[in-house]
Amino acid sequence: xxxxxxxxxxxxxxxxxxxxxxxxxxxxxxxxxxxxxxxxxxxxxxxxxxxxxxxxxxxxxxxxxxxxxxxxxxxxxxxxxxxxxxxxxxxxxxxxxxxxxxxxxxxxxxxxxxxxxxxxxxxxxxxxxxxxxxxxxxxxxxxxxxxxxxxxxxxxxxxxxxxxxxxxxxxxxxxxxxxxxxxxxxxxxxxxxxxxxxxxxxxxxxxxxxxxxxxxxxxxxxxxxxxxxxxxxxxxxxxxxxxxxxxxxxxxxxxxxxxxxxxxxxxxxxxxxxxxxxxxxxxxxxxxxxxxxxxxxxxxxxxxxxxxxxxxxxxxxxxxxxxxxxxxxxxxxxxxxxxxxxxxxxxxxxxxxxxxxxxxxxxxxxxxxxxxxxxxxxxxxxxxxxxxxxxxxxxxxxxxxxxxxxxxxxxxxxxxxxxxxxxxxxxxxxxxxxxxxxxxxxxxxxxxxxxxxxxxxxxxxxxxxxxxxxxxxxxxxxxxxxxxxxxxxxxxxxxxxxxxxxxxxxxxxxxxxxxxxxxxxxxxxxxxxxxxxxxxxxxxxxxxxxxxxxxxxxxxxxxxxxxxxxxxxxxxxxxx
Amino acid sequence: xxxxxxxxxxxxxxxxxxxxxxxxxxxxxxxxxxxxxxxxxxxxxxxxxxxxxxxxxxxxxxxxxxxxxxxxxxxxxxxxxxxxxxxxxxxxxxxxxxxxxxxxxxxxxxxxxxxxxxxxxxxxxxxxxxxxxxxxxxxxxxxxxxxxxxxxxxxxxxxxxxxxxxxxxxxxxxxxxxxxxxxxxxxxxxxxxxxxxxxxxxxxxxxxxxxxxxxxxxxxxxxxxxxxxxxxxxxxxxxxxxxxxxxxxxxxxxxxxxxxxxxxxxxxxxxxxxxxxxxx
Numbered sequence: 054x055x056x057x058x059x060x061x062x063x064x065x066x067x068x069x070x071x072x073x074x075x076x077x078x079x080x081x082x083x084x085x086x087x088x089x090x091x092x093x094x095x096x097x098x099x100x101x102x103x104x105x106x107x108x109x110x111x112x113x114x115x116x117x118x119x120x121x122x123x124x125x126x127x128x129x130x131x132x133x134x135x136x137x138x139x140x141x142x143x144x145x146x147x148x149x150x151x152x153x154x155x156x157x158x159x160x161x162x163x164x165x166x167x168x169x170x171x172x173x174x175x176x177x178x179x180x181x182x183x184x185x186x187x188x189x190x191x192x193x194x195x196x197x198x199x200x201x202x203x204x205x206x207x208x209x210x211x212x213x214x215x216x217x218x219x220x221x222x223x224x225x226x227x228x229x230x231x232x233x234x235x236x237x238x239x240x241x242x243x244x245x246x247x248x249x250x251x252x253x254x255x256x257x258x259x260x261x262x263x264x265x266x267x268x269x270x271x272x273x274x275x276x277x278x279x280x281x282x283x284x285x286x287x288x289x290x291x292x293x294x295x296x297x298x299x300x301x302x303x304x305x306x307x308x309x310x311x312x313x314x315x316x317x318x319x320x321x322x323x324x325x326x327x328x329x330x331x332x333x334x335x336x337x338x339x340x341x342x343x344x345x346x347x348x349x350x351x352x353x354x355x356x357x358x359x360x361x362x363x364x365x366x367x368x369x370x371x372x373x374x375x376x377x378x379x380x381x382x383x384x385x386x387x388x389x390x391x392x393x394x395x396x397x398x399x400x401x402x403x404x405x406x407x408x409x410x411x412x413x414x415x416x417x418x419x420x421x422x423x424x425x426x427x428x429x430x431x432x433x434x435x436x437x438x439x440x441x442x443x444x445x446x447x448x449x450x451x452x453x454x455x456x457x458x459x460x461x462x463x464x465x466x467x468x469x470x471x472x473x474x475x476x477x478x479x480x481x482x483x484x485x486x487x488x489x490x491x492x493x494x495x496x497x498x499x500x501x502x503x504x505x506x507x508x509x510x511x512x513x514x515x516x517x518x519x520x521x522x523x524x525x526x527x528x529x530x531x532x533x534x535x536x537x538x539x540x541x542x543x544x545x546x547x548x549x550x551x552x553x554x555x556x557x558x559x560x561x562x563x564x565x566x567x568x569x570x571x572x573x574x575x576x577x578x579x580x581x582x583x584x585x586x587x588x589x590x591x592x593x594x595x596x597x598x599x600x601x602x603x604x605x606x607x608x609x610x611x612x613x614x615x616x617x618x619x620x621x622x623x624x625x626x627x628x629x
Numbered sequence: 630x631x632x633x634x635x636x637x638x639x640x641x642x643x644x645x646x647x648x649x650x651x652x653x654x655x656x657x658x659x660x661x662x663x664x665x666x667x668x669x670x671x672x673x674x675x676x677x678x679x680x681x682x683x684x685x686x687x688x689x690x691x692x693x694x695x696x697x698x699x700x701x702x703x704x705x706x707x708x709x710x711x712x713x714x715x716x717x718x719x720x721x722x723x724x725x726x727x728x729x730x731x732x733x734x735x736x737x738x739x740x741x742x743x744x745x746x747x748x749x750x751x752x753x754x755x756x757x758x759x760x761x762x763x764x765x766x767x768x769x770x771x772x773x774x775x776x777x778x779x780x781x782x783x784x785x786x787x788x789x790x791x792x793x794x795x796x797x798x799x800x801x802x803x804x805x806x807x808x809x810x811x812x813x814x815x816x817x818x819x820x821x822x823x824x825x826x827x828x829x830x831x832x833x834x835x836x837x838x839x840x841x842x843x844x845x846x847x848x849x850x851x852x853x854x855x856x857x858x859x860x861x862x863x864x865x866x867x868x869x870x871x872x873x874x875x876x877x878x879x880x881x882x883x884x885x886x887x888x889x890x891x892x893x894x895x896x897x898x899x900x901x902x903x904x905x906x907x908x909x
Contacts, residue, residue, distance in 0.1 A: 080909070081909060247909045248909070249905065249908040249909055250908055250909075251908045255908075259901075259904065259905075262901075262904075263898060263901055265896035265898070267705070267891050267892075267894070267896075268701065268704065268705060268891065270701065287904070288885060289884065289885065290900065290904075291897070291900070292885050292891070292894050292897075293885070294704050294705075294883060294885055294886070294891060296700070296704060298697065298730075299726055299727065299729070299730040300726060302694065302697070302727075303694075303696075303697040303700075303726075303727055303730070304697075306690065306691070306694040306697035306698045306701065307697045307698070307700050307701035307704070308701060309690070309698060309701060310670070310688065310697065310698035310699060310700060310701020310702040310703075310704075310705070311701035311702065311704060311705040311891075312701075312705075313688050313698070313701070313702060314668075314701065314702040314705035314706045314709070314892055315705060315706065315892040316705045316891050316892050318701070318705075332691055333691070333694070336690060336691050336694075340688070340690075426905070427905055429898075429901055429902065429905075432898070432901075434896065434898060436896075465892060466665075466668050466686035466702075466706075466709065467665065467666060467668070467686065467706060467708075467709045469665070470663075470665045471665070472664065472665055472684065472685060472686050472687070473686050473687075474680075474681075474686065474687040475687065475688055475689070476681075476687070476689040477673075477689060477690050477691055478689065484687065485635075485636055485681050486636075486678065486681055486689070
């Protein structure tokens with residue numbers, strides 16, 4: 054069983070409500086779910102869609118072909134009718150679309166009329182949810198639990214209205230769907246266990262919370278805003294301050310101030326906002342102040358495609374900021390990686406007193422995945438700060454004292470009579486401005502040369518999925534993880550493997566896993582990236598000397614889809 | 630006083646900053662504050678070097694960005710007095726946006742602006758408070774832009790404490806610093822400070838002829854008269870407390886830090902299991 058559902062319509066019509074509710078029903082029923090969204094930069098109107106795939110097996114990407122289209126506008130039909138599978142159906146309300154479609158792959162469901170009879174026009178979306186579940190043969194028990202959770206506060210009448218509306222939609226579909234051959238009924242003897250459904254942005258926010266995040270300052274910017282929304286929702290529960298800054302320059306400087314004062318701090322933005330933060334990034338480097346920055350990419354240059362996806366800021370994140378200082382760059386490929394890399398980012402930022410950048414993009418930020426669980430035994434939390442009695446009892450303290458490892462314990466200002474002094478100017482061990490050459494050399498030795506080898510040891514090698522001795526290697530980073538994994542599984546005779554980089558800077562050594570040898574031995578190594586120039590391919594060449602002969606680049610602002618990518622790869626193989 | 634003795638200043642001989650330094654140290658002693666109990670945040674410019682000469686906790690950050698850093702520190706630890714030192718270029722030019730929003734937030738940070746109406750460190754260009762018509766190397770036809778009036782700007786934004794001092798009157802300035810620190814709320818103290826090297830117009834003499842102490846009977850809590858007072862510039866320049874109100878500070882509005890500062894709160898990860906269940 055592997056179905057895809059697309060809900061299309063104008064912004065403001067409730068696509069998100071229908072999509073989120075269906076996805077939650079499927080996940081709670083124990084199906085694996087993958088959702089992704091495509092929306093325009095507007096509050097009302099335009100054409101947007103929400104795509105859900107569900108299966109009994111693990112799935113990690115969206116498919117091109119759709120089984121059920123819920124068309125809330127005519128544009129949904131114009132744009133997506135061609136995506137229907139042979140068994141596929143489009144459901145629509147002719148009173149909303151002001152048009153009737155007679156072909157057999159259309160089914161009229163009078164969403165609004167049914168809703169009015171059940172208690173109000175406002176419930177049209179829940180009628181649609183009920184109808185889709187009816188078409189799939191899924192009963193309404195779980196949906197009704199979800200309705201109760203969501204509307205209990207609004208009173209019994211609202212709950213019952215929604216339940217009745219969903220039943221009416223469900224019954225309508227059962228009675229009228231002559232062509233429905235879908236069956237999502239559980240054929241297994243044992244019941245499926247409910248799964249978690251989590252988006253990239255939520256997972257990243259939760260990962261930060263799992264690392265003891267206390268302060269988040271940001272200026273809203275798509276597609277990073279979801280991180281701030283999630284953390285703000287948990288503010289009271291976990292004792293976190295979320296401050297909306299006047300601009301991204303303030304956002305990173307506030308985070309640095311909070312970090313200097315002794316709490317774990319983070320900011321988040323997209324490319325344009327990150328450009329404004331760059332001087333602050335350099336300040337973190339000079340003052341050795343830990344900070345975590347989420348960089349959720351969207352297509353540039355400038356404002357670009359504000360609501361779409363691209364992986365074109367890798368070189369920017371790696372090299373931006375004046376001066377030379379160590380940094381870490383992570384690029385998770387799944388919500389699970391986003392959770393654990395956010396957790397690791399805070400640990401390393403504080404352990405080495407450096408900035409850590411976590412890169413995602415709109416595709417990962419907004420897509421939802423199902424997970425069996427997140428293993429909390431694997432999270433790290435060590436407080437590396439010098440605070441309270443421990444700080445008071447020190448005989449002397451210099452904020453930037455030279456040490457064997459280059460790391461000086463980070464004292465909390467005000468906790469002891471020892472002063473904590475730092476400066477964006479070059480400074481001495483106490484933290485005061487200096488101009489002399491000898492101190493400059495020693496400080497670079499401390500900040501950069503001593504720390505860097507230690508940081509390198511913390512970086513895990515790329516993930517290998519598939520054949521251990523592959524003929525074909527698909528190489529990628531960040532959000533392409535899911536699609537590459539599914540494409541690997543589709544190759545006949547298990548000839549292929551995926552090599553996925555999620556810890557990118559410092560670039561992973563080949564000590565633990567000689568991935569370069571693997572690339573050399575493969576008959577085809579392809580670097581696949583959601584950008585125009587192949588930034589990872591260029592980085593791998595710079596770092597290892599390995600040059601990709603084949604690259605697949607997609608830079609239309611849309612994510613890779615499984616069968617299109619498979620087609621591109623097949624063409625690549627045919628040319629060999 | 631020796632507790633506050635920092636590095637040897639790198640300012641020009643005769644610079645107005647020396648009296649600000651003395652007034653600040655005197656005020657701290659009178660307020661019974663010890664250096665390790667406070668943090669000074671500064672930016673870039675001659676004012677940016679201030680904390681190095683004071684011996685206190687210090688974050689000497691970027692040009693124009695003192696207030697965001699100070700805000701972050703206060704939100705993380707609101708039991709610690711946080712003061713920001715900036716010049717007119719730093720605070721009214723590069724960081725103007727942050728000033729507006731720090732005033733709006735009413736974060737309890739004390740901002741002391743060394744206002745010499747010129748850029749010193751970059752050697753003599755116009756600043757936002759340079760008077761119209763003043764000629765510099767970079768403005769050979771004179772400054773075209775209207776002079777920024779920080780006092781009127783602050784009163785217009787309902788800033789919690791608005792005052793002006795003069796580096797030529799150290800005793801009065803010490804009193805103003807004390808009042809600014811004692812006031813609960815965001816405090817802006819603009820300090821007229823002659824640049825003896827690059828500003829040949831706004832000299833000690835120029836200020837001395839114009840500066841007058843705000844009358845004893847003046848009520849700084851009346852915003853309308855405060856706005857009139859703030860507009861005075863030219864033949865007579867008022868120094869003293871121009872405006873103050875008792876708005877609630879940001880730190881008091883945040884429920885999370887009502888019981889203890891953020892930095893003293895423990896990290897509770899036991900709730901994570903429950904949070905994970907919310908995704909089912």
